[in-house]
Amino acid sequence: MSESELLSRHRAVLPNWLALYYDEPIEIAHAEGRHVTDSDGVTYLDFFAGILTNAIGYGVAEISDAVRSQIDTGVLHTSTLYLIRKQVELAEQIAELSGIPDAKVFFTNSGTEANETALMLATQYRRSNQVLALRNSYHGRAFATVGITGNRGWSASALSPVKVSYVHGGYRFRGPFAGMSDADYIAACVDDLRDVLATTTSGDVAAMIAEPIQGVGGFSVPPDGLFGAFKEVLDEYGILLISDEVQTGWGRTGEHFWGIQAHGVTPDLMTFAKGLGNGLAIGGVVARGEIMDCLTANSISTFGGNPVSTAGAKATLDYLLAHDLQGNAAKLGDKLLGGLRDVAGRYPVLGDVRGKGLMIGLELVGRGGDPAPGAAGRVLEETKSRGLLVGKGGLHGNVIRLAPPMTLTEEEADEALSILDASVAVADREVS
Numbered sequence: 319m320s321e322s323e324l325l326s327r328h329r330a331v332l333p334n335w336l337a338l339y340y341d342e343p344i345e346i347a348h349a350e351g352r353h354v355t356d357s358d359g360v361t362y363l364d365f366f367a368g369i370l371t372n373a374i375g376y377g378v379a380e381i382s383d384a385v386r387s388q389i390d391t392g393v394l395h396t397s398t399l400y401l402i403r404k405q406v407e408l409a410e411q412i413a414e415l416s417g418i419p420d421a422k423v424f425f426t427n428s429g430t431e432a433n434e435t436a437l438m439l440a441t442q443y444r445r446s447n448q449v450l451a452l453r454n455s456y457h458g459r460a461f462a463t464v465g466i467t468g469n470r471g472w473s474a475s476a477l478s479p480v481k482v483s484y485v486h487g488g489y490r491f492r493g494p495f496a497g498m499s500d501a502d503y504i505a506a507c508v509d510d511l512r513d514v515l516a517t518t519t520s521g522d523v524a525a526m527i528a529e530p531i532q533g534v535g536g537f538s539v540p541p542d543g544l545f546g547a548f549k550e551v552l553d554e555y556g557i558l559l560i561s562d563e564v565q566t567g568w569g570r571t572g573e574h575f576w577g578i579q580a581h582g583v584t585p586d587l588m589t590f591a592k593g594l595g596n597g598l599a600i601g602g603v604v605a606r607g608e609i610m611d612c613l614t615a616n617s618i619s620t621f622g623g624n625p626v627s628t629a630g631a632k633a634t635l636d637y638l639l640a641h642d643l644q645g646n647a648a649k650l651g652d653k654l655l656g657g658l659r660d661v662a663g664r665y666p667v668l669g670d671v672r673g674k675g676l677m678i679g680l681e682l683v684g685r686g687g688d689p690a691p692g693a694a695g696r697v698l699e700e701t702k703s704r705g706l707l708v709g710k711g712g713l714h715g716n717v718i719r720l721a722p723p724m725t726l727t728e729e730e731a732d733e734a735l736s737i738l739d740a741s742v743a744v745a746d747r748e749v750s
């Protein structure tokens with residue numbers, strides 16, 4: 319069956335709102351390292367799967383071996399009602415890496431479930447259903463998480479069990495605080511937080527949840543120290559800080575292991591998912607023990623933390639630590655940022671190049687500086703036709719997102735730079 323036949327069957331039976339990339343969507347049939355091959359035999363350099371699922375790339379023998387030896391025991395899973403050795407070992411490792419005192423870990427199957435759990439813990443612990451989130455945020459697709467998601471393009475339902483108030487601090491390229499210095503921006507966001515607390519909440523708010531760098535929102539990087547300044551205010555009220563590390567964890571930002579560490583604060587809870595399993599479904603929450611243990615009734619996830627996912631995740635974590643992939647993300651991230659800033663200097667359609675490590679956003683703008691989603695769509699298609707897969711995002715759909723596996727090589731970075739250069743040139747010629 320060809321990809322186009324598969325697409326028409328997909329459209330007939332799967333929901334309209336299930337987002338698919340490309341005018342002609344592809345099916346990945348084979349993958350190795352940082353390359354994927356579709357079922358029509360076309361090979362691409364993958365500059366997006368790093369953040370979605372494959373933090374360290376495809377076909378990594380250490381991960382496949384760990385998963386295979388678990389499968390060979392015959393136990394794909396029995397139930398989380400029994401002891402699971404790899405789950406305990408992985409939890410110990412994540413608790414230690416989190417830097418959260420007396421940390422405990424709960425495993426889920428996705429980032430959505432991780433954030434749902436974090437919200438349940440925070441609201442129960444604080445006995446309040448009021449939550450602060452950032453404008454333009456994305457936290458998942460279930461009842462509470464879709465309800466607090468601040469990016470209207472992804473808030474599929476406005477019905478929410480949580481009372482949410484939004485604060486500034488996510489996206490600073492546009493909006494009332496655009497163009498400010500870092501210090502002024504932080505001061506303006508803190509004023510806004512105080513104002514929102516005083517005017518839209520009763521004060522006894524459960525938590526603030528935030529992505530240290532907004533992912534779906536377009537890889538917008540707040541100034542270092544913003545969340546430290548927020549935390550001082552939150553502490554005055556006893557409000558918990560939940561850092562959503564689903565995209566920023568595991569060293570991807572290069573300079574730190576967790577994105578929130580750029581802000582000099584330790585959160586009360588952190589959530590993670592996506593790349594940890596390097597393709598296997600796993601997510602989770604790490605939190606101070608007293609917060610994690612605040613639930614008085616039983617609560618389990620049937621598949622969360624199962625033997626296969628935790629074996630793969632443990633092998634992934636061991637691999638990325640042993641190979642200093644955080645260091646590689648820092649080095650190649652700097653190279654890509656430098657190269658892309660040079661491209662931006664030549665093509666005005668590239669209005670902003672931003673990011674940290676291997677999490678880089680390219681904001682496409684019209685000649686008047688307005689958001690140019692058409693130009694982003696053009697770059698998406700042009701890069702694909704030249705053999706590079708990238709992501710798209712941002713409130714206006716005008717941001718190209720780059721997030722390759724953290725095992726990226728210098729040569730692959732060079733190849734991507736030259737493809738992006740040529741693709742941005744095409745978009746620049748067409749934009750008005």
Ligand code: PMP
Pocket residue numbers: 427428429430431433456457458459529533534562563564565591592601
């Ligand atoms: N939080 C963030 C920051 C995310 O980017 C995502 C996924 N895009 C989620 C939560 C939800 O994760 P999942 O799709 O695994 O439910």
